[in-house]
Amino acid sequence: MRIRLLTCLAAALALVASLVSPANAELYNPRQDWLRASTAGLFLHWGMFTAPRHTDCAAWEHDVTAGGWTPDYWIDEAKKLGASYVVLTTFHSRLGYARPWPSKIPGSCATQRDFLGELIAAGKAKGVRVMLYMTDDPQWHNETGHESLDSAAYSAYKGKPVDLTTRQGFGEFGYDLFDEVMDRYSDLAGFWIDNDNEYWEQHGLYEHIREKRPSMLLSNNNEDTPIMDTVSNEQKTGMTPSYDYPQAVWTPMPRLTEADYKLPTNGDWWYSGGDQAVDFRLSTGRYITNAGSSIKSLMAETAMLNGKFPPQQEAFNNFMASWTQPIKESLQGTEGGGYMYGGMQPGFWNDGAHGVITVKPGAKTQYVHVVTRPSTNLVRLRDNGYRVTGVSDLRTGKPMRFAQSGGYLSILDIQDWDTYDTVFKVDTAGQQYFYDKGTIKATASANGASAANLVDGSYLNYWDAGGQLPVSVTLDLGRKRSTAYLAVHERESSPTYARESFGRPEDSARIKDYRVYASDDGQNWRTVRTGALPSTRGVQFIDVGEVHARYLKLEVLNTWAGPQAKAFFHQLALDEIDVAYGYPDPRGEVPLEAESWRNGFEGKASPVWCEACSGTNEVTGLDRGAVVFRDVQAGGPSRLQLDTTGSGTLAVSVNGAAPITVTVPPTAPGVVTPTAVAVPLNAGANTIKVSGTAGLDRIAVAPLPPESYTPRTTLTVQPAGVQWVSPGQQSLRVTASLRLDVDDPIDQVSLAPVVPAGWTVQGDPVTASSLRLGQVLSGSWTVTAPAAQDVTIPVTASFQTLGRAKSVSKPVQVKQRPADRVFMREAEDSANDIGDAGVTSCAACSGGQKVRNIGGSAGAAVTFPDVTVAAAGQYRLYLDFTVNGDRSYFVSVNGGAPAEVKVSGAGNNTPYTTSVPVTLNAGANTIRIGNDRAGAPDLDRISLG
CATH class of the missing domain: 3.20.20.80 (Glycosidases)
Structure with a gap:
């Protein structure tokens, strides 16, 4: 690949347009x-x-x-x-x-x-x-x-x-x-x-x-x-x-x-x-x-x-x-599964497993590719309504034992793992228990005319929220009917996480927080489910228990994309929504189901029907009894997952030891929610006793993740970029937000800046007893230095995961401004507006970053607000930049006529400096640097002499 700046007008506009609207290309x-x-x-x-x-x-x-x-x-x-x-x-x-x-x-x-x-x-x-x-x-x-x-x-x-x-x-x-x-x-x-x-x-x-x-x-x-x-x-x-x-x-x-x-x-x-x-x-x-x-x-x-x-x-x-020879049939003549071609749900599965699905279009056969094997000997994934009739190891042809219930397929007793991709051929009888799209009408609170695309059965049409959030979609089932879950097909028009690609910020435009309501008349609504969806590819599922209603409303409160990625922020598009009224018929038994005859039941604890549960049963009455799992095999201290219904707490006793209290998050009746805790199991057989105020579907035991494991979070800190300060006592306002990006809760969360000796912090650490998927903890503080000095102030989030202390941190860099400068700011500073340009790494640049993709359109410019000077007059504006060849900036002050600044250089990793005279007002000024007609150099920082 060649290395270059994508700075021409057509390239910039084409990329932005393609991210926020359909390409209108000749698809076939x-x-x-x-x-x-x-x-x-x-x-x-x-x-x-x-x-x-x-x-x-x-x-x-x-x-x-x-x-x-x-x-x-x-x-x-x-x-x-x-x-x-x-x-x-x-x-x-x-x-x-x-x-x-x-x-x-x-x-x-x-x-x-x-x-x-x-x-x-x-x-x-x-x-x-x-x-x-x-x-x-x-x-x-x-x-x-x-x-x-x-x-x-x-x-x-x-x-x-x-x-x-x-x-x-x-x-x-x-x-x-x-x-x-x-x-x-x-x-x-x-x-x-x-x-x-x-x-x-x-x-x-x-x-x-x-x-x-x-x-x-x-x-x-x-x-x-x-x-x-x-x-x-x-x-x-x-x-x-x-x-x-x-x-x-x-x-x-x-x-x-x-x-x-x-x-x-x-x-x-x-x-x-x-x-x-x-x-x-x-x-x-x-x-x-x-x-x-x-x-x-x-x-x-x-x-x-x-x-x-x-x-x-x-x-x-x-x-x-x-x-590839033994698995060729799963790769040739197939399409990706879990998307428009059908298939089960790809992505992150049980016990650390990760993989994808391939399908034969028009056929009932699909292939489960386990690329990262689980820490246990089973794979459990969402079945997307497919009734499974048989499973075999594609490489060996060996038939596999499997179980299916509650919306999940479990492939059991796996012994022969391939180093790179264990492939299971899954034969099905097709999808079951989805309402015919022709019987459902869809309306929306935004761009309502296109809401019918959500239930037209075609992935060539979709519904776009038009940049509005919150937004809702209402599904009219025609009459009062039962609903077990929604299968939501989000448009795969964004990455799954915040990133920079060729210097342009990208982020996930997928659903984060949502609510589901039900109504019999379309006027009076009751809440049946609240939660967050993960930012992952493929079909996503929202279980609602057992709802009887004519109308369902999915309200999307926000998406995962942040404001730094303008092309994705507040964008939402959905391809299809399927409504299911049940799960494929149960078959087989998953290990450690709560209702298993192998367990002991004390007091009033007893199995009851639960359609969404593994084996279609759960155990209730644990507030007046307990379920005892015998002969639970483990290799030592383990991760214990409890799949629960309802809310409250559970007491988990291992081998007769004092119980461990587990908080069960509230959820809708009949909806299963996983919660994990570290437990001191012995190598070999163990006994686990569970009691409490929630219902218990099943437990699952897996080795603890490695000590290095830290659940994925996003920590956002402002100000970003090196902060250049003048001599004397200095104060900085620091804000931070911690978001949990995976469905693996963290506990005892604390967030605060950590200042050097002699500094002071105004504001206490912000804390939360726990965070679950998509939840955010935010705080704001004022940090003050006794005198200007070069320091790094880490803003640190500390928390517990499975009983282990973890932390993530981002620095605020503070440096003394050179004596011959009255103002200095990095181009990548969060105080600036970089428009359609983007931040990229630059080891040779100040602060290790620069802004690239400047120029080619009016939107690809860097605007520096609050450029403050004590007195009005003429100053010299210094531009630190990198460039390969001959290019120009156009510099505008306070909305005035732009002045061209021509520069030359060799190599996009070699910093240069040029300057231009500017006339400023006393107090705050605004400086815009760009080139509306052609590509401009990358910009490291500006300063005033």
């Missing part, structure tokens, strides 16, 4: 059929600067041929990976802009040997298609002192002066190359385009391709451009678990989507010498989870000069050829 076309049927592709970065680096085109071509390059090797290696296409990435900004075909158009390296043509022919013979990578970006033309672009030669060819180092000139050059390739290679599958060039858009390149070669596919990187067939997503990282690539993807099905990632764990996208390792766990996990979300895995390998892959990459290819 016969030219896409082959890619829809694909699981994977091979991304080949290979060119003049492949090690050993060449600067002479003829010498590079000679050495490639002399080294024994052959197209069949690449095609065969692709087939080992299950790849049905290859993207040849040679006309690349960081690889010398080489063209691996005998081009008649001068301007950059072109070979005499037709490497591209040979590859296309070899692929066609073996059923592998070839796409050609095309870059839009000339900025790296002289990256290391060698000029890769020949403007003079191209100008002579065109009969007019053209500067290939400019975006317009390079765009014209690229346009000609597209035409040449289309004329030469009718069997080329299409183009993989690394972002748009303004010249291409202005001159209708993509429309021209559609007219000239309607069968060729168009793919674009990191943008949802409507005319493109495919949305590609480059090197997403930071997920939990790390392999779950789809968590970072924001394009809903059925849009064709790729995940583009490196197989070598380290190093460049291209071969730069050495034999880089391949992380088998990460790479296989990505492969499987992408398949489980109908995302194509475009895997980048680093071919050497002669085309061969380094030994560790070859070894991975050989491994994949054998490892």
